[in-house]
Structure formats: C-alpha cells, structure tokens
Amino acid sequence: MYTDAMARAFRSLDHFAPKGFGVQLIDNDHFITVKAKEEIFMRLDDEGKRRAVEYLVRIKKALEDNGAIVLIVREGGEE
Numbered sequence: 001m002y003t004d005a006m007a008r009a010f011r012s013l014d015h016f017a018p019k020g021f022g023v024q025l026i027d028n029d030h031f032i033t034v035k036a037k038e039e040i041f042m043r044l045d046d047e048g049k050r051r052a053v054e055y056l057v058r059i060k061k062a063l064e065d066n067g068a069i070v071l072i073v074r075e076g077g078e079e
Contacts, residue, residue, distance in 0.1 A: 001068065002027040009062035016055045018048040023059065024075075031069035034059055038076040 002025065010025065021040055026033040034056065041052055060070045 001029055002032060003066065006032075006063050006066045006068055009066055010059060013055065013058050013062060016051065016058055018044055018051045018055070020044075021048070021052045021055070023056070031071055032063055034063075034070060034072045035075050036072070038074045041074070 021036075021044060024035040026035060036052070036056065041049065044052060056072055060072060063070045
C-alpha cells in the first residue's frame with residue numbers, strides 16, 4: 001500500500017519535525033499507521049510540541065492526498 005509517491009510526500013516534510021522527534025510508519029496493507037513515541041514528545045518544549053503536532057497533521061494529509069488511509073497512534077505512556 002505504501003507507494004513511492006507516499007514516500008516522497010512523507011520525506012518532503014522532514015524539515016517540519018522538531019529536532020529529535022520522529023515517527024515510525026507501518027504499512028498494514030489496507031492502511032498506514034503513523035506511530036510517535038510519547039516519551040520523546042513529552043520532552044519537547046511548548047513550541048516543539050506544537051511543531052510535532054503540526055508535523056503529524058501534515059504527514060496524515062500528505063499520505064491521504066496520495067490515497068492512504070492513516071491511523072496516528074502513540075507508543076508509551078502510563079498504562
């Protein structure tokens with residue numbers, strides 16, 4: 001499901017990510033999961049957190065514009 005066009009769209013957004021923040025993309029055949037680590041997110045300052053959320057929204061839109069169904073999840077945190 002993850003196509004070359006989706007990969008290009010995703011990589012074109014690298015400069016929006018705050019320093020030290022990244023995501024993992026998981027191709028689940030029928031949809032793509034974007035996984036962010038909560039521990040890293042929580043270490044960001046206020047501006048970094050805003051940029052991280054904007055980055056996630058841009059990733060979701062870029063992938064959807066290229067035909068993907070996108071699920072954003074977090075990894076970590078208190079259970």
